[in-house]
Amino acid sequence: MTESHHDTAALQAAHLPDRLREIRAAIAAETILSARAADAVTLVAVSKTRPREDVETALAAGQRVFGENRVQEAAAKFAGLHDAHPDLELHLIGPLQTNKVRDAVALFDVIETLDRPKLAEALAVALKAPGVRTRRVLVEINTGEEPQKAGILPAEADAFIADCITRLGLPVVGVMGIPPVDDEPSLHFALLREIAKRHRLPWVSMGMSSDFTLAIQQGATHVRIGTALFGIRQ
Numbered sequence: 176m177t178e179s180h181h182d183t184a185a186l187q188a189a190h191l192p193d194r195l196r197e198i199r200a201a202i203a204a205e206t207i208l209s210a211r212a213a214d215a216v217t218l219v220a221v222s223k224t225r226p227r228e229d230v231e232t233a234l235a236a237g238q239r240v241f242g243e244n245r246v247q248e249a250a251a252k253f254a255g256l257h258d259a260h261p262d263l264e265l266h267l268i269g270p271l272q273t274n275k276v277r278d279a280v281a282l283f284d285v286i287e288t289l290d291r292p293k294l295a296e297a298l299a300v301a302l303k304a305p306g307v308r309t310r311r312v313l314v315e316i317n318t319g320e321e322p323q324k325a326g327i328l329p330a331e332a333d334a335f336i337a338d339c340i341t342r343l344g345l346p347v348v349g350v351m352g353i354p355p356v357d358d359e360p361s362l363h364f365a366l367l368r369e370i371a372k373r374h375r376l377p378w379v380s381m382g383m384s385s386d387f388t389l390a391i392q393q394g395a396t397h398v399r400i401g402t403a404l405f406g407i408r409q
């Protein structure tokens with residue numbers, strides 16, 4: 176059996192509201208099992224690589240929080256959508272180059288990937304400009320201390336977070352992280368939760384398609400889900 180590319184896309188879009196419902200139900204069930212408040216966990220729908228139509232389908236189904244990992248891709252895909260949906264909340268979840276900071280703070284409500292001192296300095300300047308949309312920032316922690324991965328090392332996290340808040344005045348409200356692929360994620364999730372707790376930060380962004388239930392058990396307030404919602408990325 177063969178299907179045209181267009182038909183496949185249409186089929187996936189048709190199933191998206193169902194998947195959204197299922198994932199919301201799974202999040203709600205795990206939240207209750209973990210004895211946490213019913214609204215404790217927010218679904219960040221990771222729409223990277225997906226077309227704008229998928230975002231519109233998800234919006235029509237009531238989804239309002241989205242994650243994208245590239246500034247330019249998100250700018251094109253979400254053009255006009257904040258005007259149409261004032262409660263839309265767009266998160267940057269990918270690495271941010273300092274030369275894209277001005278574009279990023281004009282577009283994203285939340286920047287989850289503050290991962291180095293130079294970016295903190297650039298954000299502090301950019302957030303003072305007029306027309307800025309970014310209201311919240313998360314510090315990305317490299318819990319697995321992986322050399323190829325972005326993020327602040329756990330040993331440096333406390334000093335970095337304190338410096339961002341007290342000296343630079345950045346609106347840091349939490350931490351985010353991605354556990355190493357072949358490690359048991361729970362310890363990494365617990366470490367993220369503990370760092371947030373030490374600084375009384377309310378947001379902990381952790382857990383993806385494969386491990387979001389574990390993340391909720393460990394205190395995630397935001398789970399970032401792409402594949403389980405939109406299907407396998409090309």
Ligand SMILES: *Cc1c(COP(=O)(O)O)cnc(C)c1O
Pocket residue numbers: 221223244268269353383384385399400401402403
């Ligand atoms: C792509 C991505 C996700 C979503 O991953 P899935 O496994 O598709 O759910 C979450 N967080 C970050 C930082 C990502 O880059």
